[in-house]
Structures are given as structure tokens and as C-alpha cells.
Amino acid sequence: xxxxxxxxxxxxxxxxxxxxxxxxxxxxxxxxxxxxxxxxxxxxxxxxxxxxxxxxxxxxxxxxxxxxxxxxxxxxxxxxxxxxxxxxxxxxxxxxxxxxxxxxxxxxxxxxxxx
Amino acid sequence: xxxxxxxxxxxxxxxxxxxxxxxxxxxxxxxxxxxxxxxxxxxxxxxxxxxxxxxxxxxxxxxxxxxxxxxxxxxxxxxxxxxxxxxxxxxxxxxxxxxxxxxxxxxxxxxxxxxx
Numbered sequence: 435x436x437x438x439x440x441x442x443x444x445x446x447x448x449x450x451x452x453x454x455x456x457x458x459x460x461x462x463x464x465x466x467x468x469x470x471x472x473x474x475x476x477x478x479x480x481x482x483x484x485x486x487x488x489x490x491x492x493x494x495x496x497x498x499x500x501x502x503x504x505x506x507x508x509x510x511x512x513x514x515x516x517x518x519x520x521x522x523x524x525x526x527x528x529x530x531x532x533x534x535x536x537x538x539x540x541x542x543x544x545x546x547x548x549x
Numbered sequence: 550x551x552x553x554x555x556x557x558x559x560x561x562x563x564x565x566x567x568x569x570x571x572x573x574x575x576x577x578x579x580x581x582x583x584x585x586x587x588x589x590x591x592x593x594x595x596x597x598x599x600x601x602x603x604x605x606x607x608x609x610x611x612x613x614x615x616x617x618x619x620x621x622x623x624x625x626x627x628x629x630x631x632x633x634x635x636x637x638x639x640x641x642x643x644x645x646x647x648x649x650x651x652x653x654x655x656x657x658x659x660x661x662x663x664x665x
């Protein structure tokens with residue numbers, strides 16, 4: 435996680451938009467991901483973006499990708515209390531060509547939604 | 550829909566003991582990954598298997614070993630446990646498809662290992 439950077443905390447009011455930012459390392463990363471982790475739970479894939487895209491929208495989620503700056507962001511519209519969680523961005527590194535790939539995660543951004 | 554199953558969900562061991570964590574991938578998934586997430590940390594890739602062969606190795610200590618069996622389930626064996634091994638261990642599975650196709654890693658709920 436030391437090479438994928440995220441701000442650690444974000445606090446927003448219910449109904450506002452949240453924007454979580456991430457800077458990744460490998461310009462050859464093909465897919466970039468956003469995972470959500472609720473307390474004591476596993477990792478849930480929220481959305482992903484392919485590297486030839488600038489933007490992807492999926493209901494309340496919008497992902498923006500700036501390949502030049504290696505910057506990825508996740509915008510959550512109309513943030514709800516149920517969105518409170520830790521959000522990890524992740525990139526693919528070291529694809530082995532043997533059928534698997536490993537994800538490198540950022541440190542995670544803890545989103546707190548104030549009712 | 551069937552998800553990735555991990556057992557046990559919680560495990561308490563003492564220093565220098567051994568532990569075995571099990572992972573049952575989603576049916577028809579041929580690739581299994583292991584990640585370690587320390588308290589307040591991001592998940593760190595340990596090792597992965599594709600079609601029962603080790604395919605990638607990350608920051609897995611020499612004290613740990615893993616394998617994937619003929620039914621595609623995987624086991625992570627941890628010996629000479631240390632306090633620093635206390636963490637949440639995730640298993641994920643996917644269907645291999647190469648970088649030209651999108652293949653999501655589906656994560657299990659994790660096994661929380663506490664070493665006393």
C-alpha cells in the first residue's frame with residue numbers, strides 16, 4: 435500500500451457528495467478498482483475503471499481517471515449513513531501472465547457520514 | 550449466489566503455534582489469492598494459485614506456505630506464529646482471463662487470527 439496513496443479520513447454530511455482521491459503508481463495498470471470495507475467485514479468491489487476510460491458512472495458512483503497524473507477519484511452522490519466505511523483504491527501490479535494478478539491497495543480512506 | 554467461504558472465521562493461537570486457514574472459492578473459479586490485513590492497514594498480497602499451481606508470490610513470510618487442491622480449495626499454513634501475525638486474512642477467488650478481460654476478485658469474509 436505504500437505506493438498507492440489516499441487521504442486517510444473524510445467526513446461529510448448526509449445528502450452531500452463525497453469525493454475520495456487516490457494516486458496510483460503504475461502507468462501500465464489496466465484496471466483500477468474501488469473497494470468498500472465495512473467494520474469487521476470483507477472487501478466489496480464497488481466499481482472499477484478500465485485504463486482507456488476517463489470516467490465511469492454507476493448509479494450514485496462516479497469514477498474519474500486522470501492517467502497523465504495517475505489520479506483516480508470516487509465520487510459518491512447523495513451520501514448516506516450506510517456509506518460509512520473504509521474505501522480502498524487498488525491497482526493491478528505484476529501481472530504474471532499465469533492467469534492471476536495481484537492487487538496493490540492504498541491505505542484506505544475512512545468515510546464518516548454525519549446524519 | 551455462492552460466495553467465497555473461509556474457515557475458521559476467528560482463530561486464537563499462542564506464539565510459536567501453527568495455524569491452518571482454509572478457503573473455498575466460488576464454484577468454477579480457478580484462481581485463489583491470499584491477502585493479509587493488519588490492524589488499520591491495507592490488505593497486502595501474500596500468494597496466489599492458478600489451476601493448483603503457485604502463480605504469484607508477494608510478501609509471504611517463509612514460515613507460511615499455501616497450496617491449492619484438486620477441488621480448487623486452498624489452505625494457508627502458518628508456523629512459528631508471532632505476535633505480528635495477528636491480522637485479518639482474506640482469500641479471494643476469480644476466473645482467470647488475462648489482462649485483456651476484466652476478472653474481478655471476489656473476497657471472502659476473512660479469518661481473524663489473534664496470536665497471544
